[in-house]
Each structure stands twice: as C-alpha cells, then as structure tokens.
Amino acid sequence: MRFIARKPRDGINVSDTHPLAEAGLLVVGLSAIFLALVVAVIFFVELALYLVPADTEARLFRNWLPADLVTVAPDDERLYQAQLLLDRLAAHWADAPYDFTVEIDQSEVANAMAMPGGLIVLTSGLLDQVETENELAFVLGHELGHFRNRDHLRALGRVGALSILLATVAGKDSSRLSLTITDLTLRGFSRKQETRADEFGLAVVYAEYGHVGEAWRLFERWDEVDSGTLEVASYFSTHPQTADRIDDLGLLARREHWQLDGQVTPLPWLD
Numbered sequence: 082m083r084f085i086a087r088k089p090r091d092g093i094n095v096s097d098t099h100p101l102a103e104a105g106l107l108v109v110g111l112s113a114i115f116l117a118l119v120v121a122v123i124f125f126v127e128l129a130l131y132l133v134p135a136d137t138e139a140r141l142f143r144n145w146l147p148a149d150l151v152t153v154a155p156d157d158e159r160l161y162q163a164q165l166l167l168d169r170l171a172a173h174w175a176d177a178p179y180d181f182t183v184e185i186d187q188s189e190v191a192n193a194m195a196m197p198g199g200l201i202v203l204t205s206g207l208l209d210q211v212e213t214e215n216e217l218a219f220v221l222g223h224e225l226g227h228f229r230n231r232d233h234l235r236a237l238g239r240v241g242a243l244s245i246l247l248a249t250v251a252g253k254d255s256s257r258l259s260l261t262i263t264d265l266t267l268r269g270f271s272r273k274q275e276t277r278a279d280e281f282g283l284a285v286v287y288a289e290y291g292h293v294g295e296a297w298r299l300f301e302r303w304d305e306v307d308s309g310t311l312e313v314a315s316y317f318s319t320h321p322q323t324a325d326r327i328d329d330l331g332l333l334a335r336r337e338h339w340q341l342d343g344q345v346t347p348l349p350w351l352d
Contacts, residue, residue: 139180142197152186167181173289183200193223195228213298215346216295216297218285223275226277226282226285227274232277283296292343293340300323301327
C-alpha cells in the first residue's frame, strides 16, 4: 500500500476563538497580573513602614534635601520666621520623633509638602498668598499631620514603586505617562490622607492660639476665585475640593467646641 500524504486542513494554525475574544482575554490577564503586582508593592511599602520606625527615618534623612529644590537664601526673613512658627506648633506634639525643619522653594506655584526626615517645604508662591500667621500655622499644622500619620512616606513609597513598575511595563519612553497614571491611581488615597491631616492641623492651631479663627481663610479666598489658575492648581490636584474642605473644617471646629473667632496674628515679614 502506498502512503499518500494528506494536506493539512485550511486554517490549522488559526485559533477557533474570535480575535476580539482573544484580545479581551489577554487584556484581562495582563490587568490581573498588573493589579497583583500593585497590591504586592503596596503591601511591601506598608511592611517597610511597620519595620522602619519614625525615629529611624528621622535619623536616616537628617539634613536631606531634594536635589531639585531651589531654596531661598539662608538669611531670608520668611525662612527664619516660618521655622520659629513651626517650632512652636511642633511643641504641641509632645512625643514627636522628628526635629522639624522648614525650607522655602523658589517656586511660583502655591504648595506645601512633607518630606522624609521631618522636612517641610513651603513654596514662595504659597507664602505670597498667605496673609496671616494663623493661615500659615494651619498649613504647617496640616503638614505635621502628615508626619503624625506617616503619610509622607506612604505616599512617596507608593508613587515611587508604582512609577517604576509602570515605567517598566510601558517602556522608558513612557515614564511621563507612567507618573501621570500613578498620580491618578493614588488620588483618592491621597485625599483621605489630606482630610486626616487637616483634622490634626486644626487641632494644633487651636492648641497654639486658643481659637481657629482665620485658620482656613486662605482656602476661602481660593474658593472665591478660579481654582484652575496656575498659582494654586497643583495644591488643588491632591487636596480635597476647597468648598468641601471648608465645610468639613467648620463642622470639626463646632463638634470639638473650638472657638471660631479670636485675635489674628500678622505675619512678621509683613509688618
């Protein structure tokens, strides 16, 4: 008997599954893997926070400054007075493991940031819009709240880890997009942190002045103008909506029976 090879049937190397279904399955699979990696990253960041106490963090980052920070001159009056105010406010957190320091970044964008080791960065743009010491005290108290809850490291760790992860997945040329996606991913988490920091900050203001009058007046002014302007856009991007924030602060003050009016202290460098 002579063997006669048979031709393979047409489409033998083509899947019977519709291409769109295969594409959908691939997307779902990759998304599940990415989500698992994100959860793992967050878990290890939280574990690191548990294993590294705040006093160790303060020691490791003592005298550390971000490389891209453009600071004002050491003899700037605003820097001296802001440090004095920060020292007074920090005294109300008796067991704080940090030696808090303040630096002023020469940026026109209004912002304030809590950095590792006890560093608080204020921008010139923010100081240009603050009108009283009480307003500045609340901003500084708010940043102290981030240190109290260790939000600064939690957010920094998650953003850094997720940015690296996204850049690895998307490629080196997509690093800018990766940072944007990471920022959006953490937005809700960040706003919850901001609300808790507001509560601590207002408590510190009350402890310092005996009232909370004018503490959030800066945000009321911002709420009265276009919040999309360059000067305040970055502050609004990670903080709760201004109107909601003002309402929440008022409710907190009334719930705690904190006096809403009192003598307002002028900024020393405006005298």
